[in-house]
Amino acid sequence: MILSLDLGSEVPIYLQIRDRIVEAIASGELVEGGSLPSTRQLAVDLGINFHTVNKAYDLLRREGLLRINRKSGALVQRDPSTGPPEPGFTDEWETRLRTLLAEAVAHGVGDPAVLDSCASVLASFTPTALVAHGADHGAKQGDSAS
Amino acid sequence: MILSLDLGSEVPIYLQIRDRIVEAIASGELVEGGSLPSTRQLAVDLGINFHTVNKAYDLLRREGLLRINRKSGALVQRDPSTGPPEPGFTDEWETRLRTLLAEAVAHGVGDPAVLDSCASVLASFTPTALVAHGADHGAKQGDSAS
Amino acid sequence: MILSLDLGSEVPIYLQIRDRIVEAIASGELVEGGSLPSTRQLAVDLGINFHTVNKAYDLLRREGLLRINRKSGALVQRDPSTGPPEPGFTDEWETRLRTLLAEAVAHGVGDPAVLDSCASVLASFTPTALVAHGADHGAKQGDSAS
């Protein structure tokens, strides 16, 4: 759970923390039931105010990725294997995806290049070891639409 | 150039305007050199303050998608056919893509489903290709429509 | 009187015209009593609206550098040999000079480099040829007012 922040970035610190944790869950680095450092501990490690960590954890809780209780601290509530997303998640997410992809296309990134980026990002979440027996859910290729 | 906003959304109005325009550029609805409504006009049409439109336009200008001058108003500066993105764009964009995709994966959307979403979003930007036989009026070459 | 503008610059066109004319007067390219192109003519030559030229001429008139009458058009009212500036000019000008020089110093340009810039700019106004025989109406020296 090494979590590198960029102080002085445009992105608020609490969001950077949240983003890194989301990515850690996506990549399997954090699995359902796993525990995260206490807010105080992480704050000390990162050299930031613990309120900032708190805010990140709370955001993740509201997103359904963490559960938090007094005794055991923050635990991962969800991971890729937990099941399909809550209803309503996908629509809202696709809206954001649409805007993000539009941005690349508008700037002149070709459709294939965009898809390649998506595929390679996905591949980076499943570092080969997990693609064990059938590999039927890996970052498959060739279904490009254009 | 119908631009439907969701007042009362979490997303600020100026960002919604910006997002819709980015998507319009990506989809070829707006092409390089095309002109956008004047800030005041659009503001009246949308029933909002002109500053809000102004802010959206200014953001797009800073992103390199619009150029703005006093006489002719806002013109589209870039479209998918204009060329590859400025250096530095892709890296920053992929960082955001990574976070966005991680979000879906963490919520249990499978890699293939994610890729499908990406592909179908991209396809939605070039719907003409799916309909046309020769597809000679797609936003691929500089055949400006104005 | 070739006057090159940069359309699309941050600096308004009318100000660019004004600035170029001020520089032409400073360099002796335009002398007291000399006539400028008519607003319409210059507007056509530059491919701009004649109101814009008008605005530049009017500004110069208010600054005391031009006089304008219907029959003979715009005439240069002042040049370096006309005499010392109107009272009040110098103070206001030095305030602007102070800010401009402070900007360079704050950005790390050393005092000598700043002075060099000033000197070379001044030298560029008096292209050596004018300091010829008597040099009694050129940018004469030694009449420092301070």
Add this chain to the structure above:
Amino acid sequence: MILSLDLGSEVPIYLQIRDRIVEAIASGELVEGGSLPSTRQLAVDLGINFHTVNKAYDLLRREGLLRINRKSGALVQRDPSTGPPEPGFTDEWETRLRTLLAEAVAHGVGDPAVLDSCASVLASFTPTALVAHGADHGAKQGDSAS
């Protein structure tokens, strides 16, 4: 950090603030790393809206003279000892210098008088050198005062 404005001047307040700060940096009154009053505080002190201060600070930030973060407010990012200016600064600056000096020359201020003005303005930024015997505390080396 006393900052006297002239309400009712032609020059917008935010620009006056910006100019005074630039001059304070040039004169060594503000040194790299030094902190400025918070936007709200300064606004109260000056009896103006905090947005106006904000605008001045933001302009200075875009000029590279300030850095701004939420925790520590506005800090001086540059001062005469920080090093040479960013490439591109000098050219743009000399263009403005050229116009400003041309103005004086056109109004009849002699070249020597102009140069004198430049020199005395520069001298006013480092007044200590004119007083001190050894001049070992001038704003020449990185002897930050904070």
Add this chain to the structure above:
DNA sequence: GTGGTCTAGACCACA
């Protein structure tokens, strides 16, 4: 007519 400035109030995000 256009876009942009200047100032501003209410509110939010951040640490």
Add this chain to the structure above:
DNA sequence: GTGGTCTAGACCACG
């Protein structure tokens, strides 16, 4: 507490 967002009115600059 800090800076920043979002929206806004009145006015100016520009062509």
